[in-house]
Amino acid sequence: MAATTEQALAPVPQIVARRVEPARTGWTSWVTTTDHKRIGIMYLVLTFVFFILGGTEALLMRLQLSQANNTLLDPKTYNELFTMHGTTMIFLFVVPIMAGFGNYFVPLMIGARDMAYPKLNALSFWLLVAGGLVFYGSVFFNPPECGWTCYPPLSSKAYLPNGGVDAWIFLIHLTGLSSLVGAINFYATIANMRAPGMGWGRLPLFVWTILTYAILLILALPVIAGAVTMLLTDRHFGTHFFDASNGGSPLLWQHLFWFFGHPEVYIMVLPGFGIISEVLPVFARKPIFGYKAIAAATVLIAFLGLLVWAHHMFSTPSPTVVLVFFMLASFLIAVPTGVKMFNWVATLWRGTIEFKTALLFCVGFIGTFLIGGITGVFLAVFPVDWQLTDTYFVVAHLHYVLMGGAVFGVFAGIYYWFPKITGRLLSEGLGKLSFWLMLIGFHVTFLIQHSLGLDGMPRRIYEYSDVGHLELYNLISTVGSFILGIGVLVTAFNVIRSAKHGPIAGPDPWKANTLEWFTTSPPPVNNFDVIPRVRSVEPMKDIRRQVERQMGPTEASPAPVAESAVRA
Amino acid sequence: MARSPATGRSRRLAFALLIALAALLAFAGSASAGIITPESGGSPNADEISSLYKLVLAVAVVIFVGVEGCLFYSLVKFRARKGAVAAQIRGNTRLEVGWTVGAALILVVLAAFTFAKLGDIRNPPNSGPGGLQLADNGTFFASGPTKKLPPNGRSLNVCVNGQQYIWRYTYANDCANAPLGSPFSYQQMVVPVETTVTLTINAQDVAHSWWIPKLGGKFDAIPGYTNYTWFKIPAKYAGTTFTGQCAELCGRNHANMTATVRAVTASEYEKWLDERKADIKAADEAAAEQRKQIEQETP
Numbered sequence: 001m002a003a004t005t006e007q008a009l010a011p012v013p014q015i016v017a018r019r020v021e022p023a024r025t026g027w028t029s030w031v032t033t034t035d036h037k038r039i040g041i042m043y044l045v046l047t048f049v050f051f052i053l054g055g056t057e058a059l060l061m062r063l064q065l066s067q068a069n070n071t072l073l074d075p076k077t078y079n080e081l082f083t084m085h086g087t088t089m090i091f092l093f094v095v096p097i098m099a100g101f102g103n104y105f106v107p108l109m110i111g112a113r114d115m116a117y118p119k120l121n122a123l124s125f126w127l128l129v130a131g132g133l134v135f136y137g138s139v140f141f142n143p144p145e146c147g148w149t150c151y152p153p154l155s156s157k158a159y160l161p162n163g164g165v166d167a168w169i170f171l172i173h174l175t176g177l178s179s180l181v182g183a184i185n186f187y188a189t190i191a192n193m194r195a196p197g198m199g200w201g202r203l204p205l206f207v208w209t210i211l212t213y214a215i216l217l218i219l220a221l222p223v224i225a226g227a228v229t230m231l232l233t234d235r236h237f238g239t240h241f242f243d244a245s246n247g248g249s250p251l252l253w254q255h256l257f258w259f260f261g262h263p264e265v266y267i268m269v270l271p272g273f274g275i276i277s278e279v280l281p282v283f284a285r286k287p288i289f290g291y292k293a294i295a296a297a298t299v300l301i302a303f304l305g306l307l308v309w310a311h312h313m314f315s316t317p318s319p320t321v322v323l324v325f326f327m328l329a330s331f332l333i334a335v336p337t338g339v340k341m342f343n344w345v346a347t348l349w350r351g352t353i354e355f356k357t358a359l360l361f362c363v364g365f366i367g368t369f370l371i372g373g374i375t376g377v378f379l380a381v382f383p384v385d386w387q388l389t390d391t392y393f394v395v396a397h398l399h400y401v402l403m404g405g406a407v408f409g410v411f412a413g414i415y416y417w418f419p420k421i422t423g424r425l426l427s428e429g430l431g432k433l434s435f436w437l438m439l440i441g442f443h444v445t446f447l448i449q450h451s452l453g454l455d456g457m458p459r460r461i462y463e464y465s466d467v468g469h470l471e472l473y474n475l476i477s478t479v480g481s482f483i484l485g486i487g488v489l490v491t492a493f494n495v496i497r498s499a500k501h502g503p504i505a506g507p508d509p510w511k512a513n514t515l516e517w518f519t520t521s522p523p524p525v526n527n528f529d530v531i532p533r534v535r536s537v538e539p540m541k542d543i544r545r546q547v548e549r550q551m552g553p554t555e556a557s558p559a560p561v562a563e564s565a566v567r568a
Numbered sequence: 569m570a571r572s573p574a575t576g577r578s579r580r581l582a583f584a585l586l587i588a589l590a591a592l593l594a595f596a597g598s599a600s601a602g603i604i605t606p607e608s609g610g611s612p613n614a615d616e617i618s619s620l621y622k623l624v625l626a627v628a629v630v631i632f633v634g635v636e637g638c639l640f641y642s643l644v645k646f647r648a649r650k651g652a653v654a655a656q657i658r659g660n661t662r663l664e665v666g667w668t669v670g671a672a673l674i675l676v677v678l679a680a681f682t683f684a685k686l687g688d689i690r691n692p693p694n695s696g697p698g699g700l701q702l703a704d705n706g707t708f709f710a711s712g713p714t715k716k717l718p719p720n721g722r723s724l725n726v727c728v729n730g731q732q733y734i735w736r737y738t739y740a741n742d743c744a745n746a747p748l749g750s751p752f753s754y755q756q757m758v759v760p761v762e763t764t765v766t767l768t769i770n771a772q773d774v775a776h777s778w779w780i781p782k783l784g785g786k787f788d789a790i791p792g793y794t795n796y797t798w799f800k801i802p803a804k805y806a807g808t809t810f811t812g813q814c815a816e817l818c819g820r821n822h823a824n825m826t827a828t829v830r831a832v833t834a835s836e837y838e839k840w841l842d843e844r845k846a847d848i849k850a851a852d853e854a855a856a857e858q859r860k861q862i863e864q865e866t867p
Binding site: 075076079145146147151153154159244245248249250251284285286287288289290291292293315316317320327328331332334335338339341342343345346348349350351352353354355363366367370371374375377378381382383384385386387388389390391450451454455456458459460461462463464467468469 | 604649658774811
């Protein structure tokens with residue numbers, strides 16, 4: 001591979017080593033590492049553990065709701081469960097798992113040897129661990145019970161005096177710092193450490209989305225950090241920022257929270273979009289349709305995402321002009337999102353599609369996220385939102401967006417990149433089983449929840465009486481959630497088994513387009529001995545073509561001929 | 569690519585899609601509320617919201633069928649086969665500009681629908697002839713731009729106050745300075761049919777949200793703020809009780825913070841109000857009597 005570039009022959013300055021430390025092994029090598037790949041793996045494993053925890057919390061809630069007037073859980077426990085579920089999934093799973101993929105793959109995809117600040121990178125990870133520990137420590141005392149939004153006055157000391165809300169505040173601070181430090185690191189890395197020739201127009205789309213993710217984090221996190229600090233001083237140091245009886249404003253919290261909270265949605269889904277944009281062209285054996293439009297749409301979504309926060313607050317006392325502004329701004333965001341959907345479908349059009357598991361998750365993503373996007377338009381129409389907000393319709397919508405948008409993207413990423421991380425392939429059979437269980441389980445769980453909301457069931461209630469079809473709908477949803485849970489466990493089993501016993505993958509099992517496939521699987525500590533010059537948005541295609549020219553067509557099989565496109 | 573069979577098949581496919589679409593729309597029209605449309609029927613604003621929802625749903629179904637159709641067609645048609653070669657297309661500016669503009673146009677249409685319906689949803693109408701005869705109370709409410717009154721300025725005002733975990737209703741015009749002895753009730757609001765009822769919504773502890781699905785949307789009750797909405801129940805619902813519950817997490821018993829609205833005729837309402845006034849007066853007098861007794865017993 002090294003022979004593929006002319007730079008290999010250029011003189012290299014001599015480095016004289018006094019002593020070569022043997023590579024560390026054992027658990028201390030993981031605790032002390034600053035290697036972006038090891039940190040990335042730790043991110044992925046830790047966040048997946050949180051995903052399982054958050055999922056277990058969701059299943060407990062579904063069990064409670066499977067019957068009307070159920071007494072399995074008491075209201076306190078139920079409120080704690082939905083607070084922990086939401087907080088875990090958002091702050092300890094989706095946002096940091098994207099940082100995990102970013103950590104592992106951004107340097108590899110841009111041809112860098114590590115992140116710009118390796119030690120800060122380790123700090124990011126360990127701050128996340130600290131945030132998770134502080135939050136889950138509250139399980140042994142009093143977990144918070146104010147929902148992931150923790151609206152005051154409910155979250156004030158008068159109504160929730162125990163330490164649960166404080167644990168939540170510390171989690172927001174610690175994971176926020178973790179993400180902020182990580183975001184600065186991503187930005188510096190992407191801005192400065194790209195391979196020669198990799199201009200902005202040749203940046204892989206996943207890297208574009210991580211760059212946008214980083215900028216959004218930098219813009220949104222300080223606001224929530226300020227807000228939770230104000231909540232902390234309200235609770236313990238005598239201030240009254242959110243206390244209406246002393247001149248404060250509970251609505252101020254909602255504005256600050258959602259000024260962070262809505263960009264957070266795009267922080268979670270944009271990297272998922274990025275993964276889709278990488279995986280689809282590889283298995284359609286076609287270049288991505290409209291690279292520039294997709295990159296531009298990413299940036300535009302992020303910008304508009306900063307201007308729509310009050311659509312979470314349509315039922316608060318607000319002047320009509322405010323409602324109209326936030327409705328129209330939310331409509332605008334549908335345009336670049338729609339453009340992305342069309343571009344993905346157009347990428348499949350006239351391709352030769354290989355139905356590997358990673359591609360299936362991408363397709364599941366497109367089909368599912370479409371529904372989440374469309375129900376988002378319903379919610380943007382504020383008079384309609386007055387009926388739908390704070391009901392199960394919203395619960396369904398947000399899960400179509402975050403499960404369909406982020407989690408299916410994450411699973412596509414897992415199946416696509418696992419061979420690079422471990423050097424071994426995941427089982428395709430188990431992968432497909434997992435996909436179908438997850439897809440069917442997901443839709444059985446959440447499609448019916450739209451009807452639950454339309455039938456009058458508010459969110460965050462621990463029991464309901466059996467009026468209308470509530471009990472039937474809830475039972476269907478509960479059955480679906482367990483199918484979904486089994487689907488997730490199949491992938492977890494697949495990952496654990498294949499890490500030891502999977503077939504050897506080789507450096508480029510998918511005949512992919514981006515630079516991470518140029519190095520061995522798993523990559524060496526320094527990633528690349530030689531960094532190739534990038535001449536297009538698909539450097540690996542160029543390299544394969546070059547190899548083919550030099551070695552003859554028998555050795556390397558070129559991408560467009562779908563030779564491996566058999567019985568998928 | 570063989571031209572003729574493909575076009576034949578795609579024509580059949582398009583036809584099947586159209587049939588499915590028509591079936592779905594028919595279903596949307598006839599289906600009972602609470603499955604794919606929101607509940608309505610108790611008040612014109614709820615009905616207007618429901619019809620706006622159906623317009624959005626019609627557009628949504630077309631987009632859904634179109635995009636999912638293209639997706640599944642691509643997956644079936646362009647799956648890898650022996651000898652198939654992927655077309656190396658990198659984009660098509662005209663097409664991309666086209667669907668961007670198309671998406672924007674659809675949203676312009678939706679915004680137009682919303683603006684067309686907005687007045688009827690936001691602004692309360694006059695009470696009907698069978699409703700309660702009301703005094704002019706428009707002048708009381710010059711305070712805020714968000715408070716809407718019927719064109720003739722006459723509505724029956726109810727002050728709705730959210731508290732953990734019950735709703736309190738005070739039947740008074742000026743909620744901030746409701747006169748002593750104003751009739752009130754908890755959990756069940758009693759209102760006359762054919763009468764425009766305006767609600768002034770407050771909370772006294774944490775945030776709550778007022779919601780009776782058949783009578784319109786939610787309006788948050790937030791400490792330190794006042795929210796407003798209205799409803800007008802048709803005459804045929806006299807004797808009906810509408811149910812709803814708090815829609816904003818307000819603590820452990822959030823699930824049990826229910827609300828009901830009982831619609832009665834105007835004369836029944838006046839009778840009920842008099843009874844409430846008498847009951848409250850009697851209870852106040854009894855309490856005063858008890859206080860006097862306690863005072864005498866404990867020197």
